[in-house]
Amino acid sequence: MAPPASSQMAGDPNEDLSGALNIPKDITVFGNRDPNVRTATAIVNGTIITQTDVEQRLALVVAANGGRIPQEELERLRLQVLRNLIDETLQIQEAKAQKIEVAPEEVQQTYDRVASNFRKTPKDFAAFLREKGSSELSIKRQIEGEAAWRRVLSRRIEPFVAVSEEEVNAIINRLKASKGENEYHVGEIFLSATPETMGEAGANAQRIIEQIQRGASFAAYARQFSEASTAAVGGDLGWVRAEQLPEQLSGVVTQLQNGQISTPIAVPGGYSILLLIDKRQVLGVDPRDAQLLLKQLTVTFPPNITQAQATPKLEAFAKAVKDIQGCGKANEVAQSVGADVVNNDQMTIRDLPPQLQDLMLNLQVGQATPPFGSLKDGVRALILCGRDDPAPTSGPSFEQIQSQIEQDRVNRRAQRYLRDLRRDAVIEYR
Incomplete structure (x- = not known):
């Protein structure tokens, strides 16, 4: 016991x-x-x-x-x-x-x-x-x-974890003072170590990073390796500002690009690995939160088709979507090039792959993206049928901030609790 x-x-x-x-x-x-x-x-x-x-x-x-x-x-x-x-x-x-x-x-x-x-x-x-x-x-x-x-x-x-009203209000005031500055959606893998085992933990952290860079799942590795209580949610820390993170981490997260993973970061008690999932402005309006009304056109190809054999169909598809005149023509264009049509009105620009986000930000209603994809999985194009721009945000609520502080403190005590169980x-x- x-x-x-x-x-x-x-x-x-x-x-x-x-x-x-x-x-x-x-x-x-x-x-x-x-x-x-x-x-x-x-x-x-x-x-x-x-x-x-x-x-x-x-x-x-x-x-x-x-x-x-x-x-x-x-x-x-x-x-x-x-x-x-x-x-x-x-x-x-x-x-x-x-x-x-x-x-x-x-x-x-x-x-x-x-x-x-x-x-x-x-x-x-x-x-x-x-x-x-x-x-x-x-x-x-x-x-x-x-x-x-x-x-x-x-x-x-x-x-036994208490967060005072004064602490939460202090953060709300700092949020208002830092309006327009960046905040970050961060994933973390924490590996504990003693001073004697820091070398081994650092080497383990580096091997994890190499596997993730080769295509392994950050969330899967966080669930299996991270010793923070956020392991159960794939290491997801949620949205934080740099100053909310420990000093060793805050300087790193501001230098990462979306989707980039850090090198091992020495912190008290071990190493952390950070993944920058996304970033946005504090209390600001991010155009990537715009709600999109899209039509997706997809052309597929038989197995084992060569690039040369697929080129005529690809060229016809690229020309058709480039010359498209609004979503009203989507079904007609799709029929002419043998494409399937799918409607979607639940997606934001932020939900798209990074390569498409910049394209979509500059796209006008009725225009289409260039074709993208592969012969194996199908070649697609997105037609922008409408866009609802996001409303200004008031930021996290008092309860959300309080909950985050509580969770951070629970995480630290949970690590100590498990350490004591191991020891005994x-x-x-x-």
Whole structure:
């Protein structure tokens, strides 16, 4: 069982305790434990984590990244998955120690929602997981762990986190004073480390960055690797201003471009990796929030068609959309070039890929984008049928600001709580 909340909340989670150990510079290691020997299973306070548990959870990570994980990366991922399963086990055990239960019906409801996100029935999703080398039980255990930990935090930490009215009003005043300045939608992966393990954590952070730059999912890596409580939402910090972030992060986020990932950033207690998802102006009107009325024209091609064979159809399609005279002609033009037409009135400019956003900002009603896409997935063009410009925003509400401050404080205390659970656990590796 975890120590009392009073002891868990004491002290600074980023406190440097290395000096208290008094380890001499020159040492002799007695015994021959090889740090390169990898153990794949563990017993955590009597709960067994099997090789199957590890492999099925690893398969989820690989599937979430589209299978694009090099072989040499898999062993490191396997070790990280084992550490995640140990933490998950500790969280579930702590919930049970606090008499907190997550009903099977609740787990099933969440599982069904995940399945629907993949556009599958629960039965088809189970078959999909088996095909990928995972299982329904593996993802349900992850769902249970996340729900159990949230309830532990809501009982043991959140009631003791207070945010005063003065603190919130101070931020509102700073927002008004900084009207027109940038704010940032940020993702973060946090890797904890002691002073002795900073080198290893930095190398791990760099490997994660390289995988994401090669096309791996930032959110999937955040869920599996990040030790912040935002891991459950793919590392999403939401919208923040630079000055709301720790000093080490604020200087970095202002230099990133949309979609860019940072290098590893040393912070108290470990390393952070930032992803700039988007940026906008504080209390300003961003034209990328304009609501669009669009028609999409798509031409498709047979499998294995060559570029030379497709060129005449592509040229005819490009000329037709360039000369189009408003959305009223869209169906007629589509029929003439063999294109399909789809209507959409729920999209903003911000929702489009970055390459199309600048095009759309300068497009007039009735005009079309140049064709884009590929022979494999189809070539498309968007016709702008209408645009509703955004209204000025009043900024985040008092409640939203208060909630963000509370969440930041809960995150810091949750990291300390889990650290204490690890410290007191009896873990046997096999």
